[in-house]
Amino acid sequence: MKLMRKTLIASALIAATGAAQAAEISDGKVKIGVLGDMGGVYADISGQGSVEAVKMAVEDFGGTVLGKPIEVVYADTQLKPDVGSTIARTWIEDEQVDVINGAVASSVTGAVTKVMTAAEKITLITASASHAFTTKACSPFNAHWTYDVVSLANGTVKPMVQSGKQKWFFITADYAFGHALESVASGVIKENGGEVLGAVRAPLGTTDFSSYILQAQSAGADVIALANAGTDMVNSLKTAAEFGVTDMVDVAGLLVFTPNAQALDPAIAGGMKLTTGFYWDMDEKTREWSERYMARMDGKIPAMPHAGAYSSTIHYLKAVEAAGTDDSKAVMAKMKEMPVEDFFSRNGYLRADGRMVHDMLQVRIKNADERSSDNDIFAIEKVIPGDEAFLPLEAGGCEFAMAMAKK
Amino acid sequence: MATIFGINLFALFGQLLVGLINGSFYALLALGLAIIFGLLKIINFSHGALYMLGAFGAYLGLNYLGIDYWWALVLVPIAVGALGILLERTLIRPIANEDHLYSLLLTFGIALILQGLFTHWFGSSGMPYAIPEELKGGTRLPFMYLPDYRAWIIVFSLSVCAVTWYIIEKTKLGAYLRAGTENPQLMQAFGINVPLIVTLTYGFGVGLAGLAGVLAAPVYSVSPEMGSNILIVVFAIVVIGGMGSIGGAILTGLAMGVVEGLTKYFYPEASTTVIFLVMVLVLLTKPAGLFGKEA
Numbered sequence: 001m002k003l004m005r006k007t008l009i010a011s012a013l014i015a016a017t018g019a020a021q022a023a024e025i026s027d028g029k030v031k032i033g034v035l036g037d038m039g040g041v042y043a044d045i046s047g048q049g050s051v052e053a054v055k056m057a058v059e060d061f062g063g064t065v066l067g068k069p070i071e072v073v074y075a076d077t078q079l080k081p082d083v084g085s086t087i088a089r090t091w092i093e094d095e096q097v098d099v100i101n102g103a104v105a106s107s108v109t110g111a112v113t114k115v116m117t118a119a120e121k122i123t124l125i126t127a128s129a130s131h132a133f134t135t136k137a138c139s140p141f142n143a144h145w146t147y148d149v150v151s152l153a154n155g156t157v158k159p160m161v162q163s164g165k166q167k168w169f170f171i172t173a174d175y176a177f178g179h180a181l182e183s184v185a186s187g188v189i190k191e192n193g194g195e196v197l198g199a200v201r202a203p204l205g206t207t208d209f210s211s212y213i214l215q216a217q218s219a220g221a222d223v224i225a226l227a228n229a230g231t232d233m234v235n236s237l238k239t240a241a242e243f244g245v246t247d248m249v250d251v252a253g254l255l256v257f258t259p260n261a262q263a264l265d266p267a268i269a270g271g272m273k274l275t276t277g278f279y280w281d282m283d284e285k286t287r288e289w290s291e292r293y294m295a296r297m298d299g300k301i302p303a304m305p306h307a308g309a310y311s312s313t314i315h316y317l318k319a320v321e322a323a324g325t326d327d328s329k330a331v332m333a334k335m336k337e338m339p340v341e342d343f344f345s346r347n348g349y350l351r352a353d354g355r356m357v358h359d360m361l362q363v364r365i366k367n368a369d370e371r372s373s374d375n376d377i378f379a380i381e382k383v384i385p386g387d388e389a390f391l392p393l394e395a396g397g398c399e400f401a402m403a404m405a406k407k
Numbered sequence: 408m409a410t411i412f413g414i415n416l417f418a419l420f421g422q423l424l425v426g427l428i429n430g431s432f433y434a435l436l437a438l439g440l441a442i443i444f445g446l447l448k449i450i451n452f453s454h455g456a457l458y459m460l461g462a463f464g465a466y467l468g469l470n471y472l473g474i475d476y477w478w479a480l481v482l483v484p485i486a487v488g489a490l491g492i493l494l495e496r497t498l499i500r501p502i503a504n505e506d507h508l509y510s511l512l513l514t515f516g517i518a519l520i521l522q523g524l525f526t527h528w529f530g531s532s533g534m535p536y537a538i539p540e541e542l543k544g545g546t547r548l549p550f551m552y553l554p555d556y557r558a559w560i561i562v563f564s565l566s567v568c569a570v571t572w573y574i575i576e577k578t579k580l581g582a583y584l585r586a587g588t589e590n591p592q593l594m595q596a597f598g599i600n601v602p603l604i605v606t607l608t609y610g611f612g613v614g615l616a617g618l619a620g621v622l623a624a625p626v627y628s629v630s631p632e633m634g635s636n637i638l639i640v641v642f643a644i645v646v647i648g649g650m651g652s653i654g655g656a657i658l659t660g661l662a663m664g665v666v667e668g669l670t671k672y673f674y675p676e677a678s679t680t681v682i683f684l685v686m687v688l689v690l691l692t693k694p695a696g697l698f699g700k701e702a
Contacts, residue, residue, distance in 0.1 A: 039523060041632055043531035174676060203679045207627055207636050208429050211671040214421045214551060231533050234628050242538070242626065244545060244552045263533045263628065300530070 025068040025326050026096065032058070032313060033097040035084060035112060036127070037104045038076035041205060041230045044259040044300075046104035046127045050074075050309040052296050054101050057313035065320050073097065077104070081111035088115040098326050099124060099316055101309055106130035106177040110137065117141050122328050124312040127305035129229075129255060130180040131391060134355040138398035141328060142354040143316075143335060146308030147277040149177075151360050151389040152254050153185040155275025159362070160223060161192040165250060169221035170199035171212050171236055173228035181227040181254055197221050202228065202236075209236040210243060217245050229255040234263050241268040257303040261365055261377045270367035275360055275389075278304040278344050279378050282361070285343035301375045311344035312356075347386055353393050353401035357386035417550035422672040423665060428557045430664020431564040432619055436641040437648065437656035438568055439615035442575070445651030446588045446608050449499060450511040454616050455638030456518035461487050461620020462629045463525060466534045476539040479621050487617025492610040499609070500602075518634070525631035533628030560622055567618065568657045575653055584608060643686045648698050655698025 034054050036046035051074045058070045073095070077084035084103065091097035092115070100116060103109040104127035116123045117139040124143050125133055131148045133139075161168075168189050172178040178201070186196045197219045200212050213236065216224045224245065226236050233253050240251050246268065256274045280290035280301050289310070293302045319334035320326050340348035340356060348358030363378035370379065393401060436458060443451045464483035468474035474482060494517065502509045538556045545554040575581040587594045587601045595601050620634075627633055644663050648655030663682050670681040677684075689697060 039526045039531070039631075041531055041630075043526060047531075200675050202675060205632070205636050206679070207633065208425075210425045210428070210557075211422050211668055212675065214418065214425060215672065218418045218421070231531070231628050231630055231632065234533055238626070238628065242554045242556070244554070259530060263535055265535050265537060 034074035049306040053306040053310040084108040085111040126308035135396035149181040150391040161194040165222040174201040209239040266368035278307040307344040353398040360389040421551035426665035426668020430661035434660030435619040437660040439612040441656035443612040452515035453518040455634030456521040457616040458620040459634035461617030462624040465624040484614040484618040488610040488614030491613030495609040533630035536624040538625040649696025652698040
């Protein structure tokens with residue numbers, strides 16, 4: 001009996017100290033979980049690069065926040081939604097992870113944000129494209145950072161339709177991301193007076209695109225739009241060139257990351273216009289950061305999700321400091337209050353619905369004779385102001401954000 | 408344009424031809440697998456990784472050693488075959504008499520290691536490899552534009568398949584091979600070095616995978632994932648054709664390429680599953696496969 005009383009007192013004491021800490025930093029540290037594709041088709045645009053970028057952010061921030069250490073852990077989702085949500089749950093329940101950064105492939109991110117929202121924890125979405133995370137599947141705990149399907153479609157598709165490329169045909173990755181990109185881009189085409197002749201859905205990781213290219217060709221379109229990414233994008237463009245399609249019609253890559261552009265022969269990809277959230281060689285600030293990144297990554301140049309991972313982590317940590325706690329709601333309120341201005345984000349702000357609105361870049365892939373090195377890939381043609389690039393809040397239909405905006 | 412039942416015939420011919428091109432790859436890979444399984448009873452799960460190695464061999468040879476495509480076509484399969492021989496001698500041989508599952512797990516492990524290493528070294532985006540000068544360009548057929556390189560794939564891989572089939576089924580060397588695996592003790596009593604034959608056969612089968620890799624490098628992205636994507640399909644083809652049937656593997660490989668091509672035309676979403684559907688149907692009606700010998 002005596003023993004039991006002692007135990008009770010002890011646990012009460014522990015509980016009390018625990019509660020006192022919760023007001024500031026829970027569990028005595030801030031733990032960032034980086035969720036990526038470590039060895040799959042998207043490893044080059046997330047993977048180790050995102051982990052390293054987050055670590056750089058933590059180091060640049062000084063390694064501590066509010067006097068407590070910042071810890072970084074990472075895991076591989078293998079691009080499977082169930083694996084992603086299981087890791088997120090384990091991190092939250094057993095390992096005191098406070099925030100997740102990364103989450104690559106929209107299908108995985110969808111599953112992860114559900115778990116995080118239920119646990120009232122923040123997800124910094126830095127390598128997914130679906131706009132659902134800030135529209136119909138929005139959450140007060142989502143911060144969608146780097147790019148999304150709307151900004152890609154607005155940046156790439158709109159100017160092409162306006163310049164007279166009226167008839168479009170899609171080669172689409174057959175999962176959440178591809179479907180979202182195709183439907184948003186189709187909307188942009190129709191709004192601007194163009195026409196969508198058809199689409200063909202190719203499974204993720206298709207080896208041979210030649211039959212899809214032939215179908216696209218026989219449709220008689222002005223533009224074949226590639227609503228896919230990574231190796232799929234590279235392979236479809238290569239095949240289009242091989243079958244002589246690129247000589248006759250325009251091929252538009254709707255989501256092209258720098259490593260993919262690097263993997264393409266300039267003779268094939270040179271001249272293609274696309275939209276990106278970041279380019280390493282844009283100015284002094286981007287170069288300074290990118291060079292530090294490259295020194296840690298065997299000379300590989302950063303892709304936009306890596307820059308986004310850094311930018312979002314710094315912004316999160318600043319918000320923790322400003323809020324004086326790592327409580328998700330308080331931190332998110334600060335994140336939405338403070339402007340996002342760094343080497344990655346220009347004129348950026350985190351909107352009520354979780355969309356980080358920032359300037360996007362319209363770029364052109366350089367031809368072989370314009371390149372000074374292997375890393376010299378894009379020529380920047382135009383800066384698209386954030387409010388033009390992203391979907392307006394009112395059009396998204398995110399209910400809690402609309403209610404917030406009304407107040 | 409000519410149409411029948413609302414189907415654009417020209418487009419259909421195009422798909423058939425494209426299917427045949429993919430089928431040539433399937434045939435070449437399935438042939439290697441079928442030889443290794445048929446003669447050595449090893450379920451070689453590292454076949455896809457060795458195919459990937461062939462493609463990377465071509466890439467590395469071109470960029471670091473100045474070996475052009477044509478030399479790569481000769482040298483890389485030999486190098487990959489030599490690596491296969493090394494693997495067979497050091498890793499596979501010690502467990503040769505165990506259950507098939509052991510060699511399956513071992514080769515699967517080798518595949519994962521190779522794939523992991525190449526992802527670590529080269530990333531997952533893939534490496535560019537240009538089509539050789541001699542085969543750039545193409546022919547405009549009435550129904551499609553046929554790139555010269557794709558035509559070369561069909562001609563070359565079918566020739567390799569035909570020669571291999573002939574050697575194994577029709578020559579004395581092939582007869583030794585088949586007999587050696589049927590009854591090793593008896594063959595050894597006749598003074599034939601069976602372990603050597605086994606090792607060389609494994610090397611040859613693996614070399615075929617390397618050859619397919621070189622052939623694939625200019626048209627598919629040279630990436631660490633390329634092998635694992637194609638391997639399962641090729642296994643299904645070997646099963647459909649009948650485990651161990653050399654001719655069956657070749658014919659089924661071509662046929663499945665065409666079936667897949669047609670599916671891509673009529674219902675693209677099912678293109679990755681159609682081969683497995685065929686596999687299920689074949690297993691239900693002919694459990695030994697279309698060309699399998701034993702019931």
